[in-house]
Amino acid sequence: MLAQIQAPPTIYYIPEFISPEEEQRLMSSVYAAPKPKWTQLSNRRLQNWGGLPHPKGMVAEDIPQWLKTYIDKIGRLGIFGDCLPNHVLVNEYEAGQGIMPHEDGPLFYPVVSTISLGSHTFLDFYRPISEDNQDSTSFEERYLTSVLLQPRSLILVCDDMYKTYLHGIEERTTDNVTDKVVNLSQCEGTSIGETLSRKTRISLTIRHVSKTFKNKLIFGKR
Ligand SMILES: O=C(O)CCC(=O)C(=O)O
Numbered sequence: 001m002l003a004q005i006q007a008p009p010t011i012y013y014i015p016e017f018i019s020p021e022e023e024q025r026l027m028s029s030v031y032a033a034p035k036p037k038w039t040q041l042s043n044r045r046l047q048n049w050g051g052l053p054h055p056k057g058m059v060a061e062d063i064p065q066w067l068k069t070y071i072d073k074i075g076r077l078g079i080f081g082d083c084l085p086n087h088v089l090v091n092e093y094e095a096g097q098g099i100m101p102h103e104d105g106p107l108f109y110p111v112v113s114t115i116s117l118g119s120h121t122f123l124d125f126y127r128p129i130s131e132d133n134q135d136s137t138s139f140e141e142r143y144l145t146s147v148l149l150q151p152r153s154l155i156l157v158c159d160d161m162y163k164t165y166l167h168g169i170e171e172r173t174t175d176n177v178t179d180k181v182v183n184l185s186q187c188e189g190t191s192i193g194e195t196l197s198r199k200t201r202i203s204l205t206i207r208h209v210s211k212t213f214k215n216k217l218i219f220g221k222r
């Protein structure tokens with residue numbers, strides 16, 4: 001049912017997961033959030049919905065209906081085992097902004113689902129530093145592959161691609177389409193040799209935080 005792409009296990013890419021109208025509505029809802037909902041970082045801003053993930057557990061907060069619709073839609077894909085997503089991280093990147101290569105780590109069930117709005121980007125994957133080859137440490141050497149995330153698409157990163165490999169977004173305003181883009185066959189109208197200009201992109205990263213608390217009281221007493 002889901003088209004898996006040619007990369008280490010397992011990445012699924014679904015173009016046009018939402019309609020242009022849904023994309024507009026979601027972007028309007030993100031920008032309608034009260035200003036204090038935004039956390040400004042040096043190279044992007046973000047909103048947490050569902051609570052703040054923490055190693056001791058997340059104090060679960062209600063998620064608004066405009067996001068719940070998509071949590072349910074993704075939940076129905078059956079990729080989160082017995083769980084359902086309970087957290088949405090909204091990231092906003094202006095053209096030229098990105099996120100350093102990282103792992104999402106053990107706070108989450110090892111599946112991440114991301115809807116892209118407003119612009120494409122390249123999500124780049126890197127090998128971890130291996131125990132037997134400590135020399136090869138630069139990200140350039142460890143670079144593996146890129147996935148072109150088109151607006152309105154959904155990407156699912158599971159298994160080793162979640163647990164072992166790192167992912168990041170380079171701070172660039174344009175992206176050159178090369179044969180390193182593994183999902184080109186699913187990106188209609190895009191071909192090798194093209195240069196794509198980034199605009200402001202919003203991503204909805206939808207995950208399951210394993211450890212949660214119902215309210216602040218219980219959390220506060222620990
Ligand atoms: O914006 C994205 O698509 C990736 C975000 C990400 O990797 C994260 O927030 O952990």
Ligand SMILES: [Fe+2]
Binds near residue numbers: 102103104167
């Ligand atoms: Fe991440």
